[in-house]
Amino acid sequence: MRLIENWFSERYSDNLQLSFRIKDQLLSIKTDYQRIDLFDTYDFGKLLSIDGTVQLTEKDEYVYHEMITMVPYYFNSMPSNVLVIGGGDGGAARRLLDLGIKKITNVEIDGNVVEVSKKYFPDIASSFKSPDVKLIVGDGIKFIKESKEKFDRIIIDSTDPVGPAEGLFSGDFYKDIKSHLKDDGIVVTQSGSPSYQPSALAMANKGMSEVFKNVKTYLAFIPTYPSGLWSFTMASPSEMKLRDGPVKNGKYFNSDVLAGSFYLPEFVKNILR
Numbered sequence: 001m002r003l004i005e006n007w008f009s010e011r012y013s014d015n016l017q018l019s020f021r022i023k024d025q026l027l028s029i030k031t032d033y034q035r036i037d038l039f040d041t042y043d044f045g046k047l048l049s050i051d052g053t054v055q056l057t058e059k060d061e062y063v064y065h066e067m068i069t070m071v072p073y074y075f076n077s078m079p080s081n082v083l084v085i086g087g088g089d090g091g092a093a094r095r096l097l098d099l100g101i102k103k104i105t106n107v108e109i110d111g112n113v114v115e116v117s118k119k120y121f122p123d124i125a126s127s128f129k130s131p132d133v134k135l136i137v138g139d140g141i142k143f144i145k146e147s148k149e150k151f152d153r154i155i156i157d158s159t160d161p162v163g164p165a166e167g168l169f170s171g172d173f174y175k176d177i178k179s180h181l182k183d184d185g186i187v188v189t190q191s192g193s194p195s196y197q198p199s200a201l202a203m204a205n206k207g208m209s210e211v212f213k214n215v216k217t218y219l220a221f222i223p224t225y226p227s228g229l230w231s232f233t234m235a236s237p238s239e240m241k242l243r244d245g246p247v248k249n250g251k252y253f254n255s256d257v258l259a260g261s262f263y264l265p266e267f268v269k270n271i272l273r
């Protein structure tokens with residue numbers, strides 16, 4: 001018999017939080033970079049939190065990971081060489097493998113995220129077993145400065161722009177990114193909740209617009225992230241055009257979502273102005 005109800009809450013502000021009733025806390029560690037917690041929730045399965053913010057849950061990770069990989073995939077020429085910065089859970093790499101990408105480099109700063117994911121989300125982290133995925137535990141900012149390679153897509157799957165990920169939203173970083181993108185390559189980043197974190201979206205948009213002529217924001221509904229409404233921002237040195245041809249359905253993603261996610265509410269357009 002359980003007499004005590006346990007809850008994990010992600011605190012959005014002094015006055016707002018989202019709470020998950022949990023069966024158990026499976027892990028809590030403090031790494032050199034951040035605090036990692038793992039909960040077994042009633043409604044969303046296992047939940048990974050970094051510094052108190054929800055990174056993924058078993059139940060709805062598909063939305064985020066499909067949207068950060070599949071949307072940019074269908075623009076410009078077919079990508080074959082993709083870099084993921086962050087994404088230590090392996091979720092983005094897994095969707096890229098599903099799309100048939102044969103060369104994926106994944107640079108994650110905190111090896112503990114990889115280990116935790118392998119242990120608690122073996123399906124998601126199975127991508128790291130693929131010979132097509134090269135995992136580098138290291139600093140993405142340093143990697144991009146030192147690498148000589150050019151990529152078709154660069155996917156920035158980071159935490160919010162506070163703490164270790166802050167530099168991943170700056171114009172300086174996007175400048176380095178640009179020099180590692182092919183001419184019609186595309187960079188994409190998660191850019192926060194337009195409702196609760198308009199400054200994250202404004203920051204990504206501003207940083208990218210300083211460096212790239214072409215910048216586009218798109219939206220998705222992610223139930224376990226702040227406000228549920230989530231933004232992604234992508235940019236390219238070339239005009240971004242959809243390729244002709246059929247589109248693969250995900251669990252969230254389909255051809256309607258591919259077109260519709262770029263239709264922005266007026267308050268979102270205002271953040272971008």
Ligand code: AG3
Nearest residue numbers: 053054055056087091158159
């Ligand atoms: N990384 C972005 C999560 C941002 C969520 N923010 C928040 N809950 N405040 C997701 C990692 C999945 N690979």
